[in-house]
Amino acid sequence: MKPQTHYNPTIAERYPLAFLAGLVDFLLIVAGSYVAHWLRFSDWFMLDHYLVATLVVALVLVVCQMMLGTYLSWRGRHLLGQLGRMFVGWLLALAVLASIAVLLKVAEDYSRIWLVSTLAVALAFVTAFRVSVFLFLRHLRLHGHNLKHALVVEMSGAAEPLRPVLDDLPEQGYRVSCFVRFRADPTWYEELCDKVREYGVHEVWLCLPLNQGEAIKNIMYALRHETVDVRYLPDLGDLPLLNHRISNIGGLYALDISRSPMEGPARVVKRLEDLILGTIFSILILPVCLVIAIAIKLTSKGPVIFKQYRMGINGRRFKVYKFRSMEVHEESSGQVTQAHFGDPRITKLGAFLRRSSLDELPQFYNVLQGRMSIVGPRPHALAHNEYYKDLVESYMQRHKVKPGITGWAQVNGLRGETDTVEKMERRVQYDLWYIDNWSLALDLKIIALTVWKGFFNEQP
Numbered sequence: 482m483k484p485q486t487h488y489n490p491t492i493a494e495r496y497p498l499a500f501l502a503g504l505v506d507f508l509l510i511v512a513g514s515y516v517a518h519w520l521r522f523s524d525w526f527m528l529d530h531y532l533v534a535t536l537v538v539a540l541v542l543v544v545c546q547m548m549l550g551t552y553l554s555w556r557g558r559h560l561l562g563q564l565g566r567m568f569v570g571w572l573l574a575l576a577v578l579a580s581i582a583v584l585l586k587v588a589e590d591y592s593r594i595w596l597v598s599t600l601a602v603a604l605a606f607v608t609a610f611r612v613s614v615f616l617f618l619r620h621l622r623l624h625g626h627n628l629k630h631a632l633v634v635e636m637s638g639a640a641e642p643l644r645p646v647l648d649d650l651p652e653q654g655y656r657v658s659c660f661v662r663f664r665a666d667p668t669w670y671e672e673l674c675d676k677v678r679e680y681g682v683h684e685v686w687l688c689l690p691l692n693q694g695e696a697i698k699n700i701m702y703a704l705r706h707e708t709v710d711v712r713y714l715p716d717l718g719d720l721p722l723l724n725h726r727i728s729n730i731g732g733l734y735a736l737d738i739s740r741s742p743m744e745g746p747a748r749v750v751k752r753l754e755d756l757i758l759g760t761i762f763s764i765l766i767l768p769v770c771l772v773i774a775i776a777i778k779l780t781s782k783g784p785v786i787f788k789q790y791r792m793g794i795n796g797r798r799f800k801v802y803k804f805r806s807m808e809v810h811e812e813s814s815g816q817v818t819q820a821h822f823g824d825p826r827i828t829k830l831g832a833f834l835r836r837s838s839l840d841e842l843p844q845f846y847n848v849l850q851g852r853m854s855i856v857g858p859r860p861h862a863l864a865h866n867e868y869y870k871d872l873v874e875s876y877m878q879r880h881k882v883k884p885g886i887t888g889w890a891q892v893n894g895l896r897g898e899t900d901t902v903e904k905m906e907r908r909v910q911y912d913l914w915y916i917d918n919w920s921l922a923l924d925l926k927i928i929a930l931t932v933w934k935g936f937f938n939e940q941p
Contacts, residue, residue, distance in 0.1 A: 806831025857885025
């Protein structure tokens with residue numbers, strides 16, 4: 482009798498739905514290539530070198546999607562976030578394809594119109610497929626199908642953040658069947674197993690404080706004979722988080738409590754957004770900037786541009802540019818007096834520039850330099866950072882990302898003078914929420930709201 486060998490399942494067997502999604506993407510990309518070929522040449526028949534290029538493009542796109550994990554389960558994830566990750570995968574694939582074309586010197590062998598059309602049509606097909614699947618699954622889940630049921634173990638109100646979102650969970654594929662309050666009692670563990678079987682749940686969610694490590698071990702041991710998945714939702718409400726993800730460091734799992742979410746592909750997307758939109762906006766505002774510069778020069782003495790050091794990403798200092806809105810004056814070293822209503826230092830033209838936010842336009846140069854972003858926490862004077870960092874909790878976490886010309890706090894009315902600690906606390910709360918929930922869609926929303934609500938404000 483031959484000894485039993487260890488069985489290694491294939492990728493298709495281990496992740497059947499992910500494999501199927503990748504196969505559908507591959508076929509849709511190939512289909513997009515044929516449609517583009519017909520649009521360009523009015524012919525469905527594709528020559529061999531175009532067919533080879535089609536297969537290479539499809540393969541590279543699918544592999545890049547696999548690397549970013551876009552074929553894994555979408556359960557519990559938002560549509561825009563997943564589409565954003567998919568688009569990042571396409572950008573990565575474009576870079577790879579461009580490199581291949583340059584190294585092999587084959588770019589001249591293909592129609593650029595066909596290539597661009599292939600990417601546009603294929604992306605439209607793949608996006609439509611993803612959205613259709615998402616809408617279909619949401620329809621099923623809202624009618625009680627395709628749901629994973631969960632049992633929640635709670636202690637000392639640690640599950641309170643979960644309760645407000647219970648009604649939204651079915652849309653994402655989950656439903657909480659019951660809450661069980663933890664007790665340090667041997668019989669309680671038996672009762673927990675009975676409830677798991679009674680409700681037929683798929684997952685057990687542990688909402689326990691961070692200091693309950695021993696209880697978590699005991700629960701895991703009690704559930705050792707059950708087939709349910711166990712998730713730990715730690716009580717982090719008392720910790721001001723910037724970002725909370727799981728990292729693997731030297732084989733050890735680490736919970737990221739304070740770490741910038743804009744790393745890797747996200748940083749590339751953010752920079753591309755700043756370069757593309759920053760260039761467009763810089764060209765559009767150039768005539769306005771010239772008129773403002775002339776007006777400042779004619780109405781008051783001093784330079785047109787006001788420069789001041791501000792704190793950027795990771796605490797690095799940089800010079801921020803603004804149109805000068807005050808008379809030239811000097812303050813004591815390390816002191817920065819905030820502008821206030823009736824401030825005699827503000828010129829008549831400067832008052833208009835500040836109320837209309839036109840004094841901020843030169844900061845698009847900071848964006849193109851890479852020292853600022855179009856969207857992000859507004860940079861404060863260095864003296865204000867020193868003053869508020871000990872008064873406002875997590876104040877310095879704002880500097881985990883690049884400062885912005887506009888931000889989530891600003892479109893929610895938190896702009897202008899911060900003459901109380903409470904005002905600064907609210908602004909910081911909105912800034913940290915933005916950092917923790919950043920996405921390309923959120924940036925575009927903030928830009929749209931900035932334009933929609935207008936540039937005028939109550940700023941002194």
